[in-house]
Structures are given as structure tokens and as C-alpha cells.
Amino acid sequence: xxxxxxxxxxxxxxxxxxKIVAEMAGVAVDVVRIVxxxxxxxxxxxxIDHQGGTVSAMTVDKGIILGFVPSGDPQVLLKSGQFSGxxxxxxxxxxxxxxxxxxxxNTMEECKWGxxxxxxxxxxxxxxxxxxxxxxxFICGTKGLDSSGLSSSAAVGVAYLLALESxxxxxISPTENIEYDRLIENEYLGLKNGILDQSAxxxxxxxxxxxxxxxxxxxxxxxxxxxxxxxxxxxxxxYKILLAFSGLKQALTTNPGYNRRVSECREAAKILxxxxxxxxxxxxxxxxxxxxxxHKSKLEPDLARRAEHYFSENMRVIKGLEAWGSGNFxxxxxxxxxxxxxxxQNYECGCEPLIQLYEILIRTPGVYGARFSGAxxxxxxxxxxxAEYAEEASLFVKKEYLKVQPHLASYLSQETAVxxxxxxxxxxII
Numbered sequence: 140x141x142x143x144x145x146x147x148x149x150x151x152x153x154x155x156x157x158k159i160v161a162e163m164a165g166v167a168v169d170v171v172r173i174v175x176x177x178x179x180x181x182x183x184x185x186x187i188d189h190q191g192g193t194v195s196a197m198t199v200d201k202g203i204i205l206g207f208v209p210s211g212d213p214q215v216l217l218k219s220g221q222f223s224g225x226x227x228x229x230x231x232x233x234x235x236x237x238x239x240x241x242x243x244x245n246t247m248e249e250c251k252w253g254x255x256x257x258x259x260x261x262x263x264x265x266x267x268x269x270x271x272x273x274x275x276x277f278i279c280g281t282k283g284l285d286s287s288g289l290s291s292s293a294a295v296g297v298a299y300l301l302a303l304e305s306x307x308x309x310x311i312s313p314t315e316n317i318e319y320d321r322l323i324e325n326e327y328l329g330l331k332n333g334i335l336d337q338s339a340x341x342x343x344x345x346x347x348x349x350x351x352x353x354x355x356x357x358x359x360x361x362x363x364x365x366x367x368x369x370x371x372x373x374x375x376x377x378y379k380i381l382l383a384f385s386g387l388k389q390a391l392t393t394n395p396g397y398n399r400r401v402s403e404c405r406e407a408a409k410i411l412x413x414x415x416x417x418x419x420x421x422x423x424x425x426x427x428x429x430x431x432x433x434h435k436s437k438l439e440p441d442l443a444r445r446a447e448h449y450f451s452e453n454m455r456v457i458k459g460l461e462a463w464g465s466g467n468f469x470x471x472x473x474x475x476x477x478x479x480x481x482x483x484q485n486y487e488c489g490c491e492p493l494i495q496l497y498e499i500l501i502r503t504p505g506v507y508g509a510r511f512s513g514a515x516x517x518x519x520x521x522x523x524x525x526a527e528y529a530e531e532a533s534l535f536v537k538k539e540y541l542k543v544q545p546h547l548a549s550y551l552s553q554e555t556a557v558x559x560x561x562x563x564x565x566x567x568i569i
Contacts, residue, residue, distance in 0.1 A: 220279025472507025
């Protein structure tokens with residue numbers, strides 16, 4: 140059987156990182172280990188993971204690369220390709236959550252990027268692991284994709300977990316690492332993220348769509364037809380993934396907060412569950428489709444739109460799995476675009492530049508479908524495009540976006556304004 144050769148990371152990227160780490164640690168280049176932790180996209184299942192809904196995800200061939208060697212002692216020393224300064228700490232020191240340990244981080248620069256490495260140590264210690272080996276490492280992300288809405292923070296956390304586990308000969312399953320990365324984000328950093336991002340990063344497989352039920356935590360991989368044949372012949376998969384950037388790196392403050400939308404979904408669930416005579420947690424996944432249909436008239440307009448997005452998006456996920464599994468990319472793309480429209484009309488998220496970018500993408504030649512990556516308040520839109528149209532589509536989107544947002548487009552380099560990606564694989568050590 141032929142082996143699929145992934146385009147990322149390239150040999151030149153790996154050689155550069157190995158040389159940097161070898162110089163930092165004073166070791167030979169060939170002993171440097173590499174973690175690759177890809178960014179993720181979620182074509183269908185937008186905004187419903189916090190309600191226990193069903194989602195789909197896959198990774199792209201862009202992301203985080205961490206080169207490292209075991210230190211030979213408990214010391215951790217890290218440098219970054221994106222940030223200045225260095226991070227140092229010991230793995231035999233007990234890590235406390237940042238809101239408890241006020242001394243955590245000596246400099247502002249360290250607070251910005253060193254906390255994920257310390258969070259990984261916290262998570263592993265919390266799981267009962269006693270680490271003795273630190274690492275000397277260099278971490279970097281794909282150029283131009285920071286603040287992109289592609290879950291780079293989860294990719295960073297996963298990378299540090301895999302590196303520390305490798306250095307200490309710990310054999311941890313992907314499912315366990317999903318929980319460890321949740322500990323980094325929820326407990327150590329105090330963020331209110333779910334497990335969608337790290338699940339996608341750790342469970343995805345090249346060319347497959349990862350399906351996750353956020354209520355039961357169960358997942359499965361959906362293989363498109365002929366994938367095995369394509370792997371044998373080393374043919375390219377017949378689609379590309381476009382990441383089209385808005386130039387917005389900070390959310391526009393005039394938009395309603397995302398937490399408000401979560402609260403509205405819970406309020407809608409409360410009303411529907413009460414009308415159905417059920418006393419359970421007020422999340423929409425506890426409302427059956429028939430109960431929703433019977434009682435949705437009791438919801439005031441805003442809540443009705445949030446519930447409509449949840450139930451219609453769940454249905455789009457199920458239909459999307461069928462389309463992907465049968466190789467019907469046309470239908471899959473239509474569902475993605477319908478998801479994007481529901482995000483705008485029913486979930487009422489997204490800002491003008493991202494909505495304009497979405498509207499450009501859905502009329503771009505060769506594009507199967509498109510939507511925001513995330514809530515649409517900053518970052519990028521993601522689109523699936525016929526492979527042979529990818530370059531033409533990229534040029535079209537750049538030209539059209541410049542017309543409607545000349546100021547924001549001026550912040551984007553021509554090289555990274557629209558990035559053409561292939562499907563990725565799971566996070567791993569190579």
C-alpha cells in the first residue's frame with residue numbers, strides 16, 4: 140500500500156527547527172524530536188458544541204511545530220519563533236492555576252506564551268504523573284495564521300503535552316490528552332472553552348471527517364469513498380481548503396458577546412424543557428426534535444432564532460456526514476454555506492467584514508461552500524474548493540475583498556491573505 144506524503148511540515152521547516160534546537164541544547168541534529176500539532180476547521184456544527192450538539196471537524200496542513208530534546212534534568216527551556224524572550228521552569232515544581240499562583244510568569248512576554256507549557260505540566264501533574272525530565276525546545280506556528288480562529292491555542296497546548304510525555308516515556312491515549320488539554324484551558328488558564336478543538340486536533344485522520352457528539356463525547360471518522368485507492372496511487376484528494384483572512388485580529392467591540400448567545404440558548408432550552416415537563420440540565424441537546432416542534436411557538440423571536448440554528452445545524456451535520464461518506468462534495472458544500480447563513484440570520488453572529496468575505500466566497504468560481512471559522516467576529520472564513528480552481532479562487536477572493544474592505548485588506552500580505560490548504564492529520568511526534 141502506498142504512503143500518503145503530507146506537504147506539511149516541509150523538510151526545510153524541519154531542518155531549520157532541528158538546527159535551532161540542536162544549538163540551544165548543544166546536541167546533534169539527529170537527536171532532536173519534532174511534534175506537529177495541526178490547526179483545525181469545523182465545516183459543520185457551528186456554535187452548538189456548548190449545547191451538547193453534534194459537530195464535524197478536520198485538520199489542515201498548517202499548525203504548530205515544536206522541536207525538542209529531553210533536558211537530562213528537570214529544567215524546561217523554551218524559545219518561540221513568534222515571541223521574544225524565553226520561558227524556563229522545572230517539571231519537579233508543582234504548578235498551580237494562574238489565578239491562584241500570582242507569581243506565575245516573570246515577564247509580560249512570558250505571560251503571553253509560556254503559560255501553555257506550564258499548563259501542560261499542571262495537567263499532567265493533576266493526572267498523577269510525576270515528571271523528571273524537562274525539555275529544551277523551540278516552538279513556532281505557520282506564518283500569518285495567528286489570531287485566525289483556527290484554534291492555535293489548543294494546538295499549542297497539545298504540542299507541549301506530547302513533548303513532555305515523550306521526554307518522560309509516558310504513554311497517554313488521545314482521549315486522555317483531550318482531557319489534559321481541557322485542564323490547561325479550563326482550569327489552569329480559566330478559559331470557558333469546550334473540548335471540540337483539542338478533540339479535532341488529536342483524533343483527526345488524513346482525508347477523513349471527524350464526527351463528534353458533544354453530549355456523549357463519542358466520535359467516529361467518516362472516510363470518503365475511494366480514499367484508500369487514492370492513498371495507494373498517491374493521487375491528490377479532489378478538493379482544497381481555502382482560508383480567507385479578514386485582517387481583523389481583535390473582535391469588534393460593537394458586536395454582542397458570544398457568551399450572550401450561549402445564555403440565550405440555555406434560556407430557550409429552559410422554556411422548551413418546561414413546556415415538555417422535563418427537569419434536566421437546560422441545554423438544547425436535552426430537547427427532542429418533536430418537543431422543539433411542538434413548543435417552539437412559546438419562544439420569543441431572539442430565542443426562537445437561536446433554537447432554530449441549533450436544530451437545523453444538527454440536521455446539517457447528519458446530512459453532511461452522509462454527503463462526505465458518499466463523496467458528494469457539492470452537497471457537502473451547500474450544507475456548509477447554509478450553516479454560514481444560519482450563523483448570520485439565526486445565531487446573529489459575525490461582523491460586516493467576515494459576512495462580506497463569506498458572501499464573496501460563496502460566489503467564487505469552483506467553491507463548494509464556505510462559512511466563518513468560529514463566531515465570525517475576527518479571523519477568517521473557510522471554504523472547500525475544487526482542487527483545480529484553488530489558485531483562481533484565491534485570486535478572485537483577494538480582488539473582491541479589496542473592493543469592499545480596502546482598509547482591512549491593506550493589512551494583509553498577498554502571500555497570506557488567502558491560504559490554500561490540504562487536509563491534515565492528527566497531532567503526533569515525527
